[in-house]
Amino acid sequence: MELQEARAIVNALAQGIHPVTGEAMPEDSPYNAPPVIRALFAVSQALDAKEGRPRREPPPNAGKPWGPDEDAMLDAVFAAGGDLKPLAEALGRTLFAVESRLVKLGKLPPRSGMRISAARPA
Numbered sequence: 725m726e727l728q729e730a731r732a733i734v735n736a737l738a739q740g741i742h743p744v745t746g747e748a749m750p751e752d753s754p755y756n757a758p759p760v761i762r763a764l765f766a767v768s769q770a771l772d773a774k775e776g777r778p779r780r781e782p783p784p785n786a787g788k789p790w791g792p793d794e795d796a797m798l799d800a801v802f803a804a805g806g807d808l809k810p811l812a813e814a815l816g817r818t819l820f821a822v823e824s825r826l827v828k829l830g831k832l833p834p835r836s837g838m839r840i841s842a843a844r845p846a
Contacts, residue, residue, distance in 0.1 A: 731771045738764035785816035790825055798822065802831055 736743040
């Protein structure tokens, strides 16, 4: 279902109108309860806000495999205690991707909520 179609359905329900038949909802319908109407309007506004927000372009190397040169550069900057944000930009990756790679290489411990774990020593 398209977002625009979903928004039309939510808007109809918020106005007390059956989205399929176009008829007014009965007075005893749960859709006519004030908390439900407020919730439907809140969802409608959230959908409007989401659609209006421009989508950010991913960095050029997002999702691509890491090469040995990138790993060497990452290792050198990390070992020197350098700032990872400019490195992420130089590598065309997100800061999260750089930190995740450091975890995978065993240089950083995994943070809570990360889905990857550090490389195990052989």
